Amino acid sequence: MIAEKFKDLPNKSLLRIDEVALFFGVHQRTVTRWLNEGTLEHVKPGGKTIRIFRESVVKLIKKTKESGI
8 A cells, every 4th residue: 555655754844865765775876866857856955955845755656656667
């Protein structure tokens, strides 16, 4: 079930790259590539700091589940 998958996702609106990488079990460079491709929505609140919207991670999970990937 999709809801079960979200229990391991930190419950905050903005996530760090390392948190998203850990959640998906991928390298941080993969998450950075997803950001550059537009797969995940993010914001740069200052300097080089990047935060990923939790909702965009949820959307990616749902999209992946729906497509059967």
